[in-house]
Amino acid sequence: MQPNPSSSALPPAWATQVESQLVDGEKVLAWLETDLDAQLHFASGLLVVTNLRLLSRSSTDAPWQDWTYRQGIMLTRRDHSGIGSLELADADSLLARWRYTLSNNIAAGRLIEHFLRQLSHHLTGELPPSPEQILCPKCQSVLDTPLPPGQEECALCSKEIYTPPSTWTLFRLWRFARPYKWRLLAGFLLTLGSTAATLVPPYMTMPLMDNVLIPYQNGKPIDTDLVTLYLSGLFGAALLAWMLGWARTYVLALVSERIGADLRTATYEHLLKLSQEYFGGKRTGDLMARIGSETDRINIFISLHLLDFATDVLMIAMTTIILVSINPWLALVTLLPLPIIAWLIHVVRDKLRTGFEKVDRIWAEVTNVLADTIPGMRVVKAFAQEKREAARFRATNQHNLEVNDRVNRIWSLFTPTVTLLTEIGLLVVWIFGIWQVSENAITVGVLTAFLAYISRFYLRLDSMSRIVSFTQKAAAGTKRIFEILDQTSSVPEPANPVHLPTVTGRIELRGVSFRYGTRSVTRDISIAIEPGEMVGLVGHSGSGKSTLVNLICRFYDVTEGAILIDGVDIRSLPVAEYRKHVGLVLQEPFLFFGTIAENIAYGKPEATRAEIVAAARAAHAHEFILRLPHGYDSLAGERGQALSGGERQRISIARALLIDPRILILDEATSSVDTTTEKEIQKALDNLVRGRTTIAIAHRLSTLRGANRLIVLDRGSIVEVGNHDELMARAGHYYNLYQAQARNVDTEDDLRRQDSALKTEEARI
Amino acid sequence: MIAQPDFQLSRNAFGRLVFTGPDGRAQEGVVPVRAFPIAAPDQGIALIDSQGHELAWIDRLVNLPDELRTLIEAELGSREFMPEIKRILEVSSFATPCTWQVETDRGVTAFILKGEENIRRLTPPALLITESHGIHFLIRDRFALDHHSRKILDRFL
Numbered sequence: 001m002q003p004n005p006s007s008s009a010l011p012p013a014w015a016t017q018v019e020s021q022l023v024d025g026e027k028v029l030a031w032l033e034t035d036l037d038a039q040l041h042f043a044s045g046l047l048v049v050t051n052l053r054l055l056s057r058s059s060t061d062a063p064w065q066d067w068t069y070r071q072g073i074m075l076t077r078r079d080h081s082g083i084g085s086l087e088l089a090d091a092d093s094l095l096a097r098w099r100y101t102l103s104n105n106i107a108a109g110r111l112i113e114h115f116l117r118q119l120s121h122h123l124t125g126e127l128p129p130s131p132e133q134i135l136c137p138k139c140q141s142v143l144d145t146p147l148p149p150g151q152e153e154c155a156l157c158s159k160e161i162y163t164p165p166s167t168w169t170l171f172r173l174w175r176f177a178r179p180y181k182w183r184l185l186a187g188f189l190l191t192l193g194s195t196a197a198t199l200v201p202p203y204m205t206m207p208l209m210d211n212v213l214i215p216y217q218n219g220k221p222i223d224t225d226l227v228t229l230y231l232s233g234l235f236g237a238a239l240l241a242w243m244l245g246w247a248r249t250y251v252l253a254l255v256s257e258r259i260g261a262d263l264r265t266a267t268y269e270h271l272l273k274l275s276q277e278y279f280g281g282k283r284t285g286d287l288m289a290r291i292g293s294e295t296d297r298i299n300i301f302i303s304l305h306l307l308d309f310a311t312d313v314l315m316i317a318m319t320t321i322i323l324v325s326i327n328p329w330l331a332l333v334t335l336l337p338l339p340i341i342a343w344l345i346h347v348v349r350d351k352l353r354t355g356f357e358k359v360d361r362i363w364a365e366v367t368n369v370l371a372d373t374i375p376g377m378r379v380v381k382a383f384a385q386e387k388r389e390a391a392r393f394r395a396t397n398q399h400n401l402e403v404n405d406r407v408n409r410i411w412s413l414f415t416p417t418v419t420l421l422t423e424i425g426l427l428v429v430w431i432f433g434i435w436q437v438s439e440n441a442i443t444v445g446v447l448t449a450f451l452a453y454i455s456r457f458y459l460r461l462d463s464m465s466r467i468v469s470f471t472q473k474a475a476a477g478t479k480r481i482f483e484i485l486d487q488t489s490s491v492p493e494p495a496n497p498v499h500l501p502t503v504t505g506r507i508e509l510r511g512v513s514f515r516y517g518t519r520s521v522t523r524d525i526s527i528a529i530e531p532g533e534m535v536g537l538v539g540h541s542g543s544g545k546s547t548l549v550n551l552i553c554r555f556y557d558v559t560e561g562a563i564l565i566d567g568v569d570i571r572s573l574p575v576a577e578y579r580k581h582v583g584l585v586l587q588e589p590f591l592f593f594g595t596i597a598e599n600i601a602y603g604k605p606e607a608t609r610a611e612i613v614a615a616a617r618a619a620h621a622h623e624f625i626l627r628l629p630h631g632y633d634s635l636a637g638e639r640g641q642a643l644s645g646g647e648r649q650r651i652s653i654a655r656a657l658l659i660d661p662r663i664l665i666l667d668e669a670t671s672s673v674d675t676t677t678e679k680e681i682q683k684a685l686d687n688l689v690r691g692r693t694t695i696a697i698a699h700r701l702s703t704l705r706g707a708n709r710l711i712v713l714d715r716g717s718i719v720e721v722g723n724h725d726e727l728m729a730r731a732g733h734y735y736n737l738y739q740a741q742a743r744n745v746d747t748e749d750d751l752r753r754q755d756s757a758l759k760t761e762e763a764r765i
Numbered sequence: 766m767i768a769q770p771d772f773q774l775s776r777n778a779f780g781r782l783v784f785t786g787p788d789g790r791a792q793e794g795v796v797p798v799r800a801f802p803i804a805a806p807d808q809g810i811a812l813i814d815s816q817g818h819e820l821a822w823i824d825r826l827v828n829l830p831d832e833l834r835t836l837i838e839a840e841l842g843s844r845e846f847m848p849e850i851k852r853i854l855e856v857s858s859f860a861t862p863c864t865w866q867v868e869t870d871r872g873v874t875a876f877i878l879k880g881e882e883n884i885r886r887l888t889p890p891a892l893l894i895t896e897s898h899g900i901h902f903l904i905r906d907r908f909a910l911d912h913h914s915r916k917i918l919d920r921f922l
Contacts, residue, residue, distance in 0.1 A: 035874075040846050042872035082900040083846045093778030102898045286882070354859075354920055361881065361922075483880070515899075715817065 014046050021064055026050045030114040032107045036099040047098055049114045069122035075115045077108050170475050176262050180255045187252040194244030195314040200237035202452035204230050210445030253303045260299030267291050267484050275491040276555035285371030286364040294477040301474035309467040312460040319457050333432045334454050337425040348414050355407035357476045362400045369396050491557050497574040503581045504566055505531040505662035505693035511561035521547045522716040534694040536704035539713035545697045549665050583661035587668035589652035597632040603659040619654035620684040646677035653684045666696040670703055701738055772821050774836055784820055797837045849903045853914035881921050
């Protein structure tokens with residue numbers, strides 16, 4: 001007998017236990033580690049399918065149970081709000097039930113598959129052929145299509161990687177700084193020079209004191225030449241420091257501005273690549289705040305604070321060297337408070353970092369409240385809820401205040417403490433210095449120089465302590481930016497993409513399931529759509545029609561199963577290349593700000609004017625566009641021309657026509673317009689559909705008359721397939737839907753007629 | 766006040782609930798669903814058939830006769846899964862995504878938090894954490910947690 005690959009993968013905790021249960025010639029085919037018990041408490045259990053029976057242990061100390069294969073025995077799985085259950089039943093009753101969290105769902109599916117194979121083997125005597133099984137080398141799950149060469153893990157495992165971003169987030173900015181490294185080096189050298197220049201004047205005070213002033217006090221005349229020399233040295237140093245300082249600030253500001261701009265662009269570009277799933281879970285305000293203000297904060301941090309910090313560190317290092325070279329003992333005393341300040345900075349840093357992260361989050365929350373309310377202003381006003389919205393904003397703002405207050409409490413204490421330490425440090429130097437002078441160990445000049453140095457020195461320390469807050473703010477900002485940059489798209493680009501230059505338009509869905517959170521939206525859908533065929537998706541709202549279309553467009557990736565186009569898994573095609581083959585017409589056509597011509601050419605910016613006009617003609621949009629004051633150059637989109645729903649829809653049809661896709665998806669394309677307009681759109685659509693594989697969703701069943709086949713969905717599964725007449729004859733789901741609509745149609749039409757009559761009247765007024 | 770409802774409920778050999786309505790028609794695979802699972806778990810419970818249609822509405826669970834109530838409670842108990850976090854033992858990182866080790870009313874477990882936005886503020890002081898597979902973890906009163914848990918949680922709020 002050959003060793004079974006899945007038995008070797010038994011979790012080590014269970015392996016020996018299972019071995020002891022097996023009889024001769026029995027081998028483990030599949031297993032599932034259940035992580036919940038009957039009362040839904042977290043408890044580890046195991047379920048094993050062998051070639052002889054089903055073995056199970058509900059927890060590590062429960063007795064083993066087993067069931068042999070016999071007639072009527074059945075294993076089924078169900079899931080509900082995040083928990084899956086496997087039920088073993090025979091014809092009369094339920095035999096056992098196991099529960100697990102959905103992270104084990106794939107293993108459960110595999111277990112059932114093996115169980116059913118063995119069952120049929122024991123009942124009929126012959127082993128059904130093992131389904132073409134290709135296992136993912138990483139997670140051992142069964143794949144529907146072979147992995148493209150070079151790809152080492154399946155889409156499911158690449159989805160499951162969750163590693164937190166490193167804590168050294170600020171260093172990750174290097175990726176953006178690298179292109180400017182020479183300019184950065186120049187900036188650093190300039191900093192070095194300018195800092196050194198600022199250290200000359202205090203040094204000059206030493207000879208000025210000892211060689212000029214003290215001798216004068218002792219009765220000697222002032223040596224004018226010496227004074228001129230020292231003072232011109234002072235002036236020269238100041239001038240040099242000014243020039244170098246100007247150059248370095250300019251160079252570094254230039255670089256940081258560019259880094260900031262690169263960061264913003266990179267973040268936005270990355271954002272555009274993320275899947276629809278990501279945007280579903282994020283709020284607009286938060287994303288806008290991240291890209292806008294966070295990048296700016298990082299930018300300022302690099303150009304101002306980081307620069308200051310570098311200067312400070314250099315200054316402190318140089319000062320230390322100078323001080324030690326003049327008098328090591330005095331230097332030691334001077335530098336005494338340094339470790340205390342460093343420790344203080346360290347302590348406060350941790351508290352401040354969490355504080356600033358909180359401030360950022362609450363700030364995003366404030367923006368979110370605005371972003372939620374302003375687009376819905378009509379609703380707010382209609383329901384007279386201004387007061388409530390104001391209260392909501394005030395509450396968030398209050399929260400903002402509280403968080404800020406807490407941060408400020410620590411922060412406000414911090415700066416004065418550093419100042420106090422500085423003063424104490426000065427005091428110590430005075431005491432020690434006076435004693436040394438009295439002992440004649442040092443000259444008055446040395447003491448003066450020291451005092452001049454350390455007043456600068458501590459001043460720098462003080463400003464250095466400020467960097468803590470800015471660094472923390474920038475680190476928090478960087479973290480939030482990299483959260484976007486680290487987000488891998490849940491519709492990942494394949495590592496080794498397959499290119500399909502031409503597509504015939506054959507779409508095949510194999511066992512497609514999709515789950516949104518814990519909610520199973522579509523279940524095990526399998527269907528093949530031939531090139532050029534028009535298929536209508538029918539069902540109640542919430543039956544999974546739009547989800548299916550989103551999956552075919554690859555806005556989301558399937559949870560289980562695969563979607564194939566011309567026999568190739570769409571996950572192995574480059575996303576943008578694949579979407580070029582797909583044309584989409586939505587219920588609410590979205591027009592971007594720009595001219596009508598630009599909107600039509602959105603999917604093909606290089607289109608000629610003739611092509612645009614041809615597309616508009618085919619979409620029956622040409623004539624109304626010509627009636628607009630600026631024709632094709634009229635502005636559409638926000639604040640642009642007021643176009644009616646039907647007109648906007650025809651523009652979006654022209655948009656789809658222009659890219660000439662092989663696959664066309666009409667998602668409720670005619671739902672938001674009245675029947676008259678619908679007829680016009682329908683004419684445009686007929687042009688569009690011709691010769692393309694079309695998947696149409698329509699609420700109004702009458703619009704799907706032209707479809708070759710209708711697929712009736714109910715709660716995520718296909719319940720009926722066939723053309724209109726067949727389905728009517730079957731008197732099933734479709735029949736019920738159709739009857740329900742037929743009853744409404746008359747009244748609906750009446751209402752619409754009244755409605756449009758009103759509209760024309762309004763227009764006349 | 767306990768009133769006899771106009772329907773019957775029983776459990777069959779397959780462990781499914783069978784509903785017998787006022788018209789005497791029996792339906793198998795009936796599921797009780799709470800309308801307000803967080804805000805008012807004991808008010809408003811609907812009995813839903815396998816097609817998703819509502820069969821009966823129960824205003825308050827306490828108004829039901831004992832046997833019926835235990836039947837429904839047992840079924841709800843075996844279906845509902847919202848572990849309540851009692852203690853946060855450890856988080857792998859303060860940056861998301863990260864793994865949380867928690868002690869819940871259903872035992873110790875670990876889950877992955879994808880982002881801070883998956884921690885939802887309910888009516889204070891309750892919080893609802895949605896993990897990467899969509900399971901909800903409830904924190905009924907975040908101020909009642911111990912100091913260590915509160916400190917960890919605070920980093921994410």
